[in-house]
Amino acid sequence: MISAICMNPCFDKTVDVDSLKPGQVNRIKNVRLDLGGKGINVAVVAERLGLEVQCIGIMGKEGGVELSDMMDREHLRHTFMEIPGHVRTNTKIFSRDGQGVTELNEPGTTVTPEQLQEFITLMRDETRGSDMVVLTGSLPPGCPEGTYCELMKALDGKRVILDTEGKELELAAKGAHPFLIKPNLREMEATLGIELRTIRTIRDAALLFIRLGVEHAVVSMGEMGAMYVSADKTLFAPALRVETKSTVGAGDAMIGGMLLGYEKEKDMARAFRYGIAAGAASVMTEGTQLIVLSDFERLLEQVKIQEV
Numbered sequence: 001m002i003s004a005i006c007m008n009p010c011f012d013k014t015v016d017v018d019s020l021k022p023g024q025v026n027r028i029k030n031v032r033l034d035l036g037g038k039g040i041n042v043a044v045v046a047e048r049l050g051l052e053v054q055c056i057g058i059m060g061k062e063g064g065v066e067l068s069d070m071m072d073r074e075h076l077r078h079t080f081m082e083i084p085g086h087v088r089t090n091t092k093i094f095s096r097d098g099q100g101v102t103e104l105n106e107p108g109t110t111v112t113p114e115q116l117q118e119f120i121t122l123m124r125d126e127t128r129g130s131d132m133v134v135l136t137g138s139l140p141p142g143c144p145e146g147t148y149c150e151l152m153k154a155l156d157g158k159r160v161i162l163d164t165e166g167k168e169l170e171l172a173a174k175g176a177h178p179f180l181i182k183p184n185l186r187e188m189e190a191t192l193g194i195e196l197r198t199i200r201t202i203r204d205a206a207l208l209f210i211r212l213g214v215e216h217a218v219v220s221m222g223e224m225g226a227m228y229v230s231a232d233k234t235l236f237a238p239a240l241r242v243e244t245k246s247t248v249g250a251g252d253a254m255i256g257g258m259l260l261g262y263e264k265e266k267d268m269a270r271a272f273r274y275g276i277a278a279g280a281a282s283v284m285t286e287g288t289q290l291i292v293l294s295d296f297e298r299l300l301e302q303v304k305i306q307e308v
């Protein structure tokens, strides 16, 4: 059983307007409400790829029933601790005139130190039967710096896939040795405070984390592909050429793919190709639809891995 942790779930609301006009009345042409939050996305992808997965998290009471219903409809096993407050909504405004997407993201409900401790106990209990735990997504307000590191320490020895950036990534890499990290290139640059322009500098940056105690690092680079780095191996895979509908959640799908790859191959370097296929399959779907299994299976055959 795989556990995906989602401490700050959300509704993803997508609205279409003809042309977004700031400071004026904008009439909405179409509205969609989807399940959101990176931990939930990873779990949904893993579930669609056929893995046994559960989602554990925290949610505000208001909107909690709707969120749970949406997870049920995805056939997702879930255990969420309820706290006073509401489930946040992240709004994406699609302007049909080609202006692009404007995002309005709520911070989420504040978690108190007592609630955080209560959640850590719940997480520890609920992950007893899991050998792999995914920690991803923004932390809700109220969580102190180093919360992901603390969560990992509570998970004591389990394999953890950590998808975060900045101080959270640095502290967890140093203090709790993730099994796999998956920053995208921008996150890697922001965490280290340097520009990474060449394959060599990206590998060196990933190796800094390997030296801190991370076992495997995958640096994703959107349509440029991704790099896999461990102490003794560096791989590069160009992205697959697919028709792009939406790149939202490609990294989450990539993690879902690598979870399947690891389950099948028992080797992260060999699981990398599954991540590339899942990332590409996810951009072929509209908005928040995440992934279609048959796309993934077809693309898996096409992945080309190069040794660096």
Ligand SMILES: Nc1ncnc2c1ncn2[C@@H]1O[C@H](COP(=O)(O)OP(=O)(O)OP(=O)(O)O)[C@@H](O)[C@H]1O
Pocket (backbone or CB within 6 Å): 183, 184, 185, 219, 220, 221, 222, 223, 224, 225, 226, 238, 239, 240, 241, 242, 244, 247, 248, 249, 250, 251, 252, 253, 254, 275, 276, 278, 279, 280, 283
């Ligand atoms: N346009 C694309 N065409 C083909 N493959 C893509 C495309 N965009 C992303 N991918 C694949 O998905 C992987 C992950 O994408 P990306 O680097 O955008 O993740 P991310 O920034 O973490 O995304 P998010 O956090 O929004 O889920 C890439 O390494 C690549 O293999």
Ligand SMILES: [Mg+2]
Pocket (backbone or CB within 6 Å): 163, 184, 251, 252
């Ligand atoms: Mg990401």
